[in-house]
Amino acid sequence: MMKLWGRDTSVNVQKVLWVLDELGLPYERIDVGGPFGGLDTPEYARLNPNRKIPVLEDGNFSIWESGAIVRYLAEAYGAGKLWPADVKSRALATQWCNWCQGSVYVDFIVNTFQPLIRVTAAERDSGSLAAAAERVGKAFQILDPALAGHDFIVGDELSFADIEIGALMHRYFTLPIDRPALPDVEAWYGRLKTRPAYQKHIMQDWTTMKIPGA
Known part of the structure; x- marks a missing residue:
């Protein structure tokens, strides 16, 4: 199951959540950032050296920057839906x-x-x-x-x-x-x-x- 790191009040996290649900993909969301903190840990820095949200983990692959995550999900899982064929x-x-x-x-x-x-x-x-x-x-x-x-x-x-x-x-x-x-x-x-x-x-x-x- 994919893991999405980030608080759900962030617009950058929200757009990834929107994609995940549009495509019917199972995921776990983990609260970090804002009032939840957690961005300054060594563990999180290994996921994103910028110490920002969101980060998506898909198996042993991880990616940060919300726009890149959206396009990754669209191309990997959204053919015929979010990823235009042309x-x-x-x-x-x-x-x-x-x-x-x-x-x-x-x-x-x-x-x-x-x-x-x-x-x-x-x-x-x-x-x-x-x-x-x-x-x-x-x-x-x-x-x-x-x-x-x-x-x-x-x-x-x-x-x-x-x-x-x-x-x-x-x-x-x-x-x-x-x-x-x-x-x-x-x-x-x-x-x-x-x-x-x-x-x-x-x-x-x-x-x-x-x-x-x-």
């Missing part, structure tokens, strides 16, 4: 994953989401937060027309690109921030919300992570 579709899915990491992730998770839950309202830099949220909205305006005319990012079937970007969308659409009109992104998010694995792992109540005064 090489050009896979290339486009990889393109959008890389775009998300380079153009969305830091501004959304680090510069928008974390200040809203880990910084008190009195100490928060509202101007910087609003500017980051605006940049995220502009990035999603690039994604919006790419979703027009089909159900998912690279066609009408869920792929690893939908996992990578879709894992952020519940937080994006439920945070108290300004958002531009994104009709096709919002329709896509609506389709993701119908999936049981998305409901279970992504649509968590993130407000439980807020510090007092945030």
Whole structure:
């Protein structure tokens, strides 16, 4: 049975959990990181020298970096489901994953989401937060027309690109921030919300992570 190391409130762990359940793969999840600690042990450093989550163990093989884990699982176990058969579709899915990491992730998770839950309202830099949220909205305006005319990012079937970007969308659409009109992104998010694995792992109540005064 596979082992997934990481707390389930981490969006990077959540997207791996989403994949595992989409593919019906058995696994054991082990709480580490955040309030659980455990990242500074020699044992964990052997799994991931960066001492971050998540890490996946599949037999005697281990891999870290959530995007790499998602793509490993999709290719190894998701042929015909999360791993497109066509090489050009896979290339486009990889393109959008890389775009998300380079153009969305830091501004959304680090510069928008974390200040809203880990910084008190009195100490928060509202101007910087609003500017980051605006940049995220502009990035999603690039994604919006790419979703027009089909159900998912690279066609009408869920792929690893939908996992990578879709894992952020519940937080994006439920945070108290300004958002531009994104009709096709919002329709896509609506389709993701119908999936049981998305409901279970992504649509968590993130407000439980807020510090007092945030």
